[in-house]
Amino acid sequence: MAQDTNGILAGGGASNSTTNGTENETAQEEETKYAPHGSICGARNLYQTKPDENGETSWTKDLPETLVAPAEDEDSAQYAMLVRHTKCYDGRKSLSIHSVVVQSEALKTFLGKVLDGYPGVTTTLERLEFTQPFKPLVHRWEDLVMAREDEVLDAVTKEHVDLFYKILEAELRDTLARKKDLIRNGVITHPLxxxxxxxxxxxxxxxxxxxxxxxxxxxxxxxxxxxxxxxxxxxxxxxxxxxxxxxxxxxxxxxxxxxxxxxxxxxxxxxxxxxIREKLIAQGKRWEEHKGYHYRQYEGVAVGFSEDDETKRYHVKSRIIIDAEAFNVFHPYKSIHVWGYSDIPQELNDDLLMITSHMVYGYSLKDKEWLQFSLYCTSDIEWDSHAFESLVLPQEQQDLKELILAFAKAQSKQLDSFDDVVHGKGRGIIMQLSGPPGVGKTLTAESVAEVMQVPLYAMSAGDLGTSADAVERSLKDILRMVPKWGAVLLLDEADVFMEARSSTDLQRNELVSIFLRMLEYYEGILFLTTNRAEHIDPAFESRIHVSLAYKELEAPSRRHIWSQFLGRSANAATFSDEQLEKLAAVQLNGRQIKNMMKTASLLAWSQQKQLGYQHIETVLNLRTSNALKLT
The missing domain is CATH 2.40.10 (Thrombin, subunit H)
Known part of the structure; x- marks a missing residue:
């Protein structure tokens, strides 16, 4: 074994003396023997080369030509601090301080009081280093000056503190003076x-x-x-x-x-x-009150999130459900991430209330989107206490209105203690509403939700998708979150999920089976509307608690609907009984009457007149498709 100048310990084989010439050199290479790979207990030192013309470096066994002795050694360790300097090119001085390493324990103790609580600074470290631009010292300079003047310091500490102050004050003098002058004038420069x-x-x-x-x-x-x-x-x-x-x-x-x-x-x-502080605290208290679940009215801009985390702005005018927990569970792409929660109490003090968000997370019922809402655009919901009374049904079906409402209220208050043999099954209330379009099926569900003052989650078959997987996934989420909110669920035009199964349409059969299975475990209030009650799969009969068949509107019902819409209009003239009778004679359903009123109101507004009979007459006469005209 032989000592190698480039390694701690290296071994090599014996080398025979040879004569000059290529042949002998080749023989020497062939006879050189090396130890097995990784077997020598030693370390081979390699050194980085200078960068080449492309800036690339490599490694060599040769020591660099010029080596500078390390500056920090036993000699430098004796001093209270190390002050590193670099060349300065600002024209006012030749050197500037790059960094200061504090080695004095007495000085560290002093600085520990001055910089107490300053993030990122630990003055008890063996190596306490401050670098340009010396942010902690600039921010706490007044504290340092006061501590230096007021503290009762021992002789050694005072010497070290005075030295530190003298060195840093000379370096930071211009910055501190400019900062003081700028703040006194209420202004700032970009560099500072x-x-x-x-x-x-x-x-x-x-x-x-x-x-x-x-x-x-x-x-x-x-x-x-x-x-x-x-x-x-x-x-x-x-x-x-x-x-x-x-x-x-x-x-x-x-x-x-x-x-x-x-x-x-x-x-x-x-x-x-x-x-400003008091205003921020008040805003924070209002925001804190919206923790958890809340049902509110909203009008303003909201923010949505796409799959690639891009934001999209929505103008929302809808009732919304504020629920951050549900947002995290049900939003397909986005979740709320916070940090440092272990340091924040669940009851916020004033200092924390003043830094709360102004945004809340939830769901827009009209837009069917999970969004982030501004708290400033929320308001209390103005409930229509007469909504259920205005629901128009044939005289012989008036009692069913009360039955539907009683079922819904009992379910919302969990008055029905009866459960299925299997825990969790059969705990919901399912009501089927069938009949032609525009006779009040959807309005029934809306009125129930309005009277109960709970959200109405309305969807159609198209919202759930067409494939079995998509339908099951959507239904699973909806049937979980709607009972959580105590909401009324309306599935409009549910025929595709309820129609009797056959041996020829296996895909639709699968949809019906999925729907039936999901309904077994639904625990809320569900309204199903359909136009073809006679084609419903028999399996649904045992799952539906109330079934209400709506008839085509008759003249008395149509007159009642016309009167209601006219009574709600702020710009309608008084209509005579004869005019109301003429309107009621036209074969229209409730949705068509609503559309006629809207169009006629726009016509009256454009003419800057009260809504009168002539405006409705004009709109009705324009319905040339079925030649509806007043006589």
């Missing part, structure tokens, strides 16, 4: 924006409705040169409160700009900071 923001500072957004955040960090976008100001607010994921990050860009500008014109700025610089 970072000096305003200390981590965990309360900051507010520069928006029409201010929002509160805690500041986290800032960095420069290399491409746009904008400051990226990372802040965090409190959100709710359906189970816990937690933090969510949000970035704001402070784009480059020339000269100075008011601090309050930045996209976000520290609350302490707002001229009415106390009033």
């Amino acid at each position: 924006i970072w000096t305003l923001f200390e981590p965990d500072d309360a900051v507010i957004s520069n928006t029409s409705i201010p929002r509160g955040f805690l500041f986290s960090d800032c960095s420069i976008n290399c491409r746009t040169k904008a400051w990226v100001l990372t802040c965090r607010h409190i959100d709710f994921d359906g189970e816990d409160f937690g933090y969510k990050d949000e970035d704001f860009a402070a784009n480059p500008f020339i000269g100075t700009t008011p601090i309050t014109s930045l996209p976000v700025f520290p609350l302490k610089y707002h001229p009415e900071k106390e009033a």
Whole structure:
């Protein structure tokens, strides 16, 4: 074994003396013997080469030509701190401080008090290092100065503190003076924006409705040169409160700009900071009250999420269900992620209330979309207490209205304790409404939900899909979430799922079977509407609790509907009995009457007149397809 100058320990075989010449060199190579791969207990040192013309480097066994002795050794370890310098090219000084390594335990203890709670700084580390631009020291400089002047320090600590202060004050003098002058004038320059923001500072957004955040960090976008100001607010994921990050860009500008014109700025610089704080706390309390499930009216912009996490804006005018937990469970692509939830109590204090989100998560019943809603666009629902009374049915079926409502109320209050032999089966109430279009089937379900003041989840067969897998997947989700909300479920035009099975249409048979199986375990209120009750599969008969067959509207019913619509119109003239009789004589269903009223109202509005008989007459006479005319 022989010592190798390039390794800790290396071994090689014996080398015979040879004569000069290619033949002898070849013989030497053939006779050189190497130890088995990886068998020598040693380390071979390799050294990086200089970059070539392409900037690429390699490795060699040869030591670099020039080696500089390490600067940090036993000698440097004696000093209270190490101050590293780099060349400076700003024309005012030749050197600037790159970083300071604090080695004095006394100085570390002093700085521990000054920088207490500053994120990312641990003063008890053996190696405590500060680097340009010395953010913690700039942000806490006033605290450092006060501690240096007020603290009763021992002689050694005072010497070390004074030395540290002297070195850093000389380096930061210009920055500190400029920061002080700018803040006194309520402005800031783009390069010094970072000096305003200390981590965990309360900051507010520069928006029409201010929002509160805690500041986290800032960095420069290399491409746009904008400051990226990372802040965090409190959100709710359906189970816990937690933090969510949000970035704001402070784009480059020339000269100075008011601090309050930045996209976000520290609350302490707002001229009415106390009033803003109280407003943010009030907003936070309102937001906290919407934790869990809530049924609200909404009008405004909402945000949706696509499969590739792209956002899409919706203008929503609908009743909505606020439910973050259901959003997480049922949204096909998006879920709510928060962090730091273990640090946030479930009862928020004022400091936390002022940094809560202004958005809530839920479902738009009209748009059939899971969306993120602005709390500022929500309002209480104005219920129509007379909705069920206005439902028009033939005289002989009036008692069925009360029966339907009684069934629904009993189910919502879980008054029916009877259950199937198998736990969880047969606990829902299923009502079938059959008859021609426009006779009140859908309105019945809507009226029940309105009187009970619960959501109405309306869907058609087309919303569920056509394949067996899609239908089963959709139904499974819907039949889980609707009872959770205490909602009324309406499946409009359910014929495709209820029609009797046959030996010739296996695909539809599968849909019917899936639907039957899913209904067994449904625990809510379900209305099924169909136009062909006589073709329903016999298996449904045992699952339907109430079946109501609607007839074509007769003249008295049509007159009642016309009177209702005219009574609700804010711009309708008074109609005579004769005019109402003429309208009732026209063979229209309830949906057609509603459409006639809407069109006639638009016509009257365009003429800037009251809605009168002549407007409805004009619209009816335009129905040339079936030559409906008043006589």
